[in-house]
Amino acid sequence: MGYDLPPRLPRPDPHTDEGGLWAMLDREEERLKRSPFRVREAGLNDYVHGVACRLGQVHCPDLRTYVMRSPYFNANMAANGMMQVWTGLLLRTSNEAQLAAVVGHEIGHYLSRHSLAGLRDAKARSAWATMLMTIPIAGPLAALGTLAGGFAYTRDQERAADSIGMDLMAAAGYPPMQASMVWSNLIEELAAEKDWSGDAGKRSYLFATHPMEQERQAAMAAKARTLGLADRDPAAGALRQAIAPYRGPWLEDELKRRRFGESRALLTRLRADDPADGETAFFLGELYRKRNEAGDPERALATLEEAAALPGAPPEVYRSMGMVHQKAGRIPEMKSAFARYLEAKPGAEDAEMIRSYLEQGS
């Protein structure tokens, strides 16, 4: 392994800069623990913490992971060992190795105490408060403003964290090439957004002017080639199993971002990963129904019908089919779809509304 794991980091003296920072971060962590956005399911949290521990080895007792509900691709780690993993990241990693790549990158920052260097810099700029901002790993899909304008790690620190993360991955038994796949997937989503809406490049000005993602992806791929270990299992099934019971609401959040280009690329990828899954098919159908561009109602219906025939599609698949039929004036088809929805979910919160459509016949 190309990286010598340092010993556990001691808690700093409270009278030092670093000690003061830790005290603030501890308070922030208390807030985070109580946040209604925190995903509290023990099984999921244990799983993510397990991945962090496998990577962090002796540092495991110092790493505290929190899964937070937010549809953006983001993870961050503070100097005191508090790590946030956002649901939008869990949705986007194709396997455990990709999750490990991001978590390992964050542990890399932590072990190198990069935020301490940032702290000194921030103090010099009288921007103490910005230290509390947690740092996204990926700019374009996350809080780009934070990276571009506020406190951020330097590019050298990012490169160093990428490299440490990959060494930790290799030591923990993951195939290191998956780290570069995280970035190629992101790049693919951004390109899809640009194709669809034309504004991904404008919005992600950092991405447009500094092709950081491409550079990092290429550097990671090069390092992965030297590390080898490509035949290892990336553990796609383990990740899927860990997130499956909770994924529905995250996919709903994803569509509410209304970045249909990005979401379509993501859902297409998820469908390819598991073609027999009715849930991702349902949400792809929902995407077309909500986007409602020329040809979308037909695409929606075809995808929803496909979803309904697969395991994992929620009862709402019939409601959406009913809505598409209703709009097109196909009343018998609408009635049959809505009836199936009510049959599958008799206590649905909109049951009265749906019943009224069945009674009106329109």
Added chain:
Amino acid sequence: MKRTMILAAMLLLAGCAPPMAWVGVKPGPVRVCGHLTVQGDPDWSRMQRRAPEPGHDAWTMDGLPLDQLQFFVGIASGDPLQVMAGHAGKQIPKFQKDMQAQEIIELYETLATLDGSTFTRGRMAPANFAGAPGFRFEFQRVRKGDELMMKGVGYGSVQKDRLYLLVYEAPRIHYFAHNLPQVEAIASSAKVVE
């Protein structure tokens, strides 16, 4: 340094006329955005903006961070519910005259989750609103900024291809239930004015 910056910001703000003011609602019929009347209730204040947005009005009882009653009046096909300054890059959905209740609620949901809030739909049922058959819906939202648990209720109907929508939202603790009877009274008094 920080103090100087705050002072500079205050001076800058003082140089401009306030962008809005709160005006008490008078009892009796009140016109909202020209095309809706409701029974006025002096417990409420309405937001008076320097540059009012056609088709959108906001009222409050206890102050805007706590509760808000929003009116979306006569939204034409092809228009968004509200002009979203600062969200130009977002693909804001537009109202279409053939939209079903479910989709109209999705329009509002998009607006209510732009900041990363989570939105959970509750009961939804047919109801008359502003003199026409429409719908009533309930929801819960965890507001991103302060992580407050909010509850809401809305009424909507489409008349002559235009959307009329009223949405009330307040903290789940105390405020929502306390103000709800007055909200329901305002909603049931709504009439479209040609």
